[in-house]
Amino acid sequence: MAQDSSGRPDRTTGVTRRSVLLGGATLAAGTALLSPVVMRNAFAQDKKAPVGNYPAGSEGDSVFVGICTPRTGTYAAQGEDEIKGYQLAFEHINNGNEMLSKMSPNLGKKKGVLGKQIAHGVADSEAKPNTAVQAQTRFINQNKAMMITGSVSSAVAVAINKLAEREKTIYLPCITGSNDTTGKDCSRYSFRSCFYAETAANAIAPVLIKNLGKNKKVAFLTPDYTYGHTVRESTQKALEQQGGWQAVTNQLSPLGTTDFSSYLLNIANSGADVVVNINFGRDAVLSIKQAKQFGILDSMKLAIPYLAPFVAEEVGADTMQGVFAGTDYWWTLEDKFELAKMFNKAFRDKYNTYPEWGAAEAYLQVAMWADAVERAGSFYPPDVIKAYEKGEKFESLTGPVHFRAEDHQLVRPVTIVQGKKPGDMKTDNDYFSIVETVDGGPLMQKPDAFGCKLGDYT
Amino acid sequence: MLTWANLVSQMFNGLVLGALLALISSGLTIIYGTLGVLNLAHGALFMLGGYAGWLTFDYTGSYIAAVAGGALFVLLVGIVIERGIIRFFYDRPHEDQILVTFGIGIVIVELVRLSFGSLSLSVTPPSLISGITNLGFVIYPTYRLAVVAIVAVALLALYLVLYRTRLGMIVRAGIEDAGMVDALGINVYRVFMVVFGIGAMAAGFAGIVNAPVAPITPDVGTEILVQTFVVVVIGGVGSFPGAILGGLIAGEILSLTSMINPAYSQVMLFAVMTLVLVVSPHGLLGVRGRQ
Numbered sequence: 001m002a003q004d005s006s007g008r009p010d011r012t013t014g015v016t017r018r019s020v021l022l023g024g025a026t027l028a029a030g031t032a033l034l035s036p037v038v039m040r041n042a043f044a045q046d047k048k049a050p051v052g053n054y055p056a057g058s059e060g061d062s063v064f065v066g067i068c069t070p071r072t073g074t075y076a077a078q079g080e081d082e083i084k085g086y087q088l089a090f091e092h093i094n095n096g097n098e099m100l101s102k103m104s105p106n107l108g109k110k111k112g113v114l115g116k117q118i119a120h121g122v123a124d125s126e127a128k129p130n131t132a133v134q135a136q137t138r139f140i141n142q143n144k145a146m147m148i149t150g151s152v153s154s155a156v157a158v159a160i161n162k163l164a165e166r167e168k169t170i171y172l173p174c175i176t177g178s179n180d181t182t183g184k185d186c187s188r189y190s191f192r193s194c195f196y197a198e199t200a201a202n203a204i205a206p207v208l209i210k211n212l213g214k215n216k217k218v219a220f221l222t223p224d225y226t227y228g229h230t231v232r233e234s235t236q237k238a239l240e241q242q243g244g245w246q247a248v249t250n251q252l253s254p255l256g257t258t259d260f261s262s263y264l265l266n267i268a269n270s271g272a273d274v275v276v277n278i279n280f281g282r283d284a285v286l287s288i289k290q291a292k293q294f295g296i297l298d299s300m301k302l303a304i305p306y307l308a309p310f311v312a313e314e315v316g317a318d319t320m321q322g323v324f325a326g327t328d329y330w331w332t333l334e335d336k337f338e339l340a341k342m343f344n345k346a347f348r349d350k351y352n353t354y355p356e357w358g359a360a361e362a363y364l365q366v367a368m369w370a371d372a373v374e375r376a377g378s379f380y381p382p383d384v385i386k387a388y389e390k391g392e393k394f395e396s397l398t399g400p401v402h403f404r405a406e407d408h409q410l411v412r413p414v415t416i417v418q419g420k421k422p423g424d425m426k427t428d429n430d431y432f433s434i435v436e437t438v439d440g441g442p443l444m445q446k447p448d449a450f451g452c453k454l455g456d457y458t
Numbered sequence: 459m460l461t462w463a464n465l466v467s468q469m470f471n472g473l474v475l476g477a478l479l480a481l482i483s484s485g486l487t488i489i490y491g492t493l494g495v496l497n498l499a500h501g502a503l504f505m506l507g508g509y510a511g512w513l514t515f516d517y518t519g520s521y522i523a524a525v526a527g528g529a530l531f532v533l534l535v536g537i538v539i540e541r542g543i544i545r546f547f548y549d550r551p552h553e554d555q556i557l558v559t560f561g562i563g564i565v566i567v568e569l570v571r572l573s574f575g576s577l578s579l580s581v582t583p584p585s586l587i588s589g590i591t592n593l594g595f596v597i598y599p600t601y602r603l604a605v606v607a608i609v610a611v612a613l614l615a616l617y618l619v620l621y622r623t624r625l626g627m628i629v630r631a632g633i634e635d636a637g638m639v640d641a642l643g644i645n646v647y648r649v650f651m652v653v654f655g656i657g658a659m660a661a662g663f664a665g666i667v668n669a670p671v672a673p674i675t676p677d678v679g680t681e682i683l684v685q686t687f688v689v690v691v692i693g694g695v696g697s698f699p700g701a702i703l704g705g706l707i708a709g710e711i712l713s714l715t716s717m718i719n720p721a722y723s724q725v726m727l728f729a730v731m732t733l734v735l736v737v738s739p740h741g742l743l744g745v746r747g748r749q
Contacts, residue, residue, distance in 0.1 A: 071576070072571070072576070072676070072677060073677055074677075076576035076675075077576050077577050080576065224720075224721055251720060252720055252721055253720055254721070254724070256677075256681065258672045258678060258681060258682075259475065259671070259672055261471050261474070261475070261602070261713075262468060262471055262712070262713050262716035262717065262720060262723070263716065263720055265464065265467045265468055265471055265596065265717075266464065266468075266716070266717060268467075268596065268597070269461060269463055269464040269467065269596075282578055282675060285578055285673065286578070286672055286673060289580070289673065290671075290672070293590075293599040293601070293602075293671075294590070294597070294598070294599055295590040295597045295599075313577075314577060314578055314580075314673070
């Protein structure tokens with residue numbers, strides 16, 4: 001008779017825990033050994049064991065993509081811009097636009113991804129992790145989403161990273177600046193294409209030191225969550241080590257602050273030479289405007305390591321002139337990059353406005369996903385992930401890029417811009433001159449430096 | 459950074475913040491005191507004042523016209539809301555009143571978002587009150603100083619209406635006992651309409667006065683609504699002087715705490731509110747047993 005680990009017979013079932021465990025292990029080992037053989041020999045490719053929404057989500061004429069961006073609150077402007085980028089990308093892919101074929105030879109010749117049209121749904125995250133997780137869970141469960149995407153807040157991005165890992169659904173964050181997104185909160189199922197705290201810091205620090213001098217006193221104005229914290233850490237470290245700068249104060253404000261007066265008074269009394277403002281979206285607009293009102297920008301230089309450039313439209317060229325900033329995409333990059341020019345034109349034809357960073361990022365993420373799926377030859381998530389992890393070169397709007405397999409971070413350039421004088425602007429949207437497009441590879445930390453451990457494929 | 463210069467400048471900053479909170483809260487508190495309705499659309503009316511003022515500013519280019527336009531438009535909206543919706547809710551339970559005003563707030567915010575989008579808009583004050591003033595201990599935006607004066611004038615006007623007119627007397631009597639005022643042959647419900655309009659106008663006025671300080675967006679009322687409720691609770695629900703005192707206290711708490719650690723300023727605000735409720739359950743200037 002079967003006995004449990006203490007040696008006593010199990011009275012209820014006659015089955016012991018140990019035998020169950022043993023049996024289970026044998027079964028698992030057997031399946032693991034058998035399955036590749038079985039798959040290769042007996043079944044077609046799409047008969048793999050279900051993973052996430054595969055195969056259910058890819059059996060129809062179309063595949064579903066769930067988009068969740070902030071459409072209200074502090075980051076609403078960036079969220080709307082992302083949606084425009086996504087919708088343009090879907091349109092291009094569904095119709096087989098030739099611009100895509102310049103990005104990758106796998107794209108643009110046929111309609112759809114693996115012959116399937118892309119359908120999508122849009123939800124408002126309010127830049128809140130809980131709301132975003134709920135919305136994306138709905139897209140995964142009800143719409144059988146094969147890919148989910150969108151973010152402006154890193155707090156949302158890291159939360160969806162975990163959801164993606166749990167639901168085995170590929171997630172493409174859009175704007176997320178925290179080191180944690182591909183650092184300690186990285187995910188096997190998530191790929192980040194934008195630049196981030198560490199590369200922003202290492203790109204802008206030499207420019208600031210060269211233009212403003214060594215051994216300066218710096219004050220930080222920081223939004224109080226993972227994005228703000230990591231950008232502040234990386235920027236402070238880079239400025240201290242490369243230029244001997246000294247941080248005199250770090251003012252943490254909650255996301256969505258409307259009155260920055262208290263923080264600004266602390267900075268005004270700190271004796272700093274330079275203010276590094278890490279706030280993003282509307283927080284950046286309000287804090288810069290109010291810093292101007294408080295006369296802080298008359299006595300201190302402003303620098304923005306992570307800038308959504310259309311902030312300039314709301315703040316005004318008068319205030320932004322001379323300000324150095326790091327950003328992902330600015331439309332005048334079209335003078336240097338053919339693809340940026342094509343993208344701007346397509347975007348302006350469709351929306352009658354210029355694309356910002358969110359739109360460019362959204363377009364790039366969707367195009368790279370379609371490319372990875374085409375190369376994998378299937379929507380089977382582990383195969384798509386492995387296609388990404390091959391790190392093949394892809395022609396982005398701003399030059400060649402590739403994904404790093406160890407932490408799923410895109411190796412990509414960082415653009416440093418400087419605010420133009422109002423008199424130097426050629427059109428009413430010509431707020432910045434491009435100082436430099438910095439090669440991304442040397443700016444990055446070692447893949448494991450921020451504690452990234454990718455999970456399992458299945 | 460506990461220097462004297464910083465302490466004085468933060469106390470000063472608290473005064474400016476507090477003045478604004480006092481004005482918005484006094485609108486909320488007279489509506490609640492008179493009508494017994496907790497107006498959760500108050501934040502939305504604050505925001506609406508900003509947008510109506512911005513539109514006026516866009517057409518006329520005049521700051522004074524913008525302030526007048528913002529305030530009067532919200533007065534009108536307040537009256538329409540009271541006549542069209544709120545008056546049917548006086549005899550309904552509090553939960554219904556809360557739900558309906560909350561709903562009105564959502565509708566206003568989303569309509570504004572639909573018409574104006576999510577980008578922030580701002581209003582430029584006249585050059586006389588823009589720029590920077592050097593106060594010795596700190597350089598401070600002149601407009602924020604002007605805000606204190608403008609708000610003080612508005613509060614004084616509100617005070618005169620409430621304490622020096624027949625209407626004010628009825629309102630204050632209504633706060634004490636609406637049933638008795640009704641029994642004395644005064645049409646309390648017409649007074650209710652006026653009070654709701656004035657309360658709404660206080661919020662709208664504050665909204666446009668605040669627009670040059672913090673550019674307006676559809677969500678600008680949400681955060682301020684929460685702080686306004688705290689102010690009313692600290693000062694005493696239904697008490698006009700209480701709203702002013704509560705506003706100033708809240709402004710100082712927010713400002714002084716952020717000198718030491720900004721992350722705790724909101725926490726401190728609620729901690730003080732809790733303390734006040736423990737020591738004096740009706741708020742600092744609230745009256746026990748008020749209907």
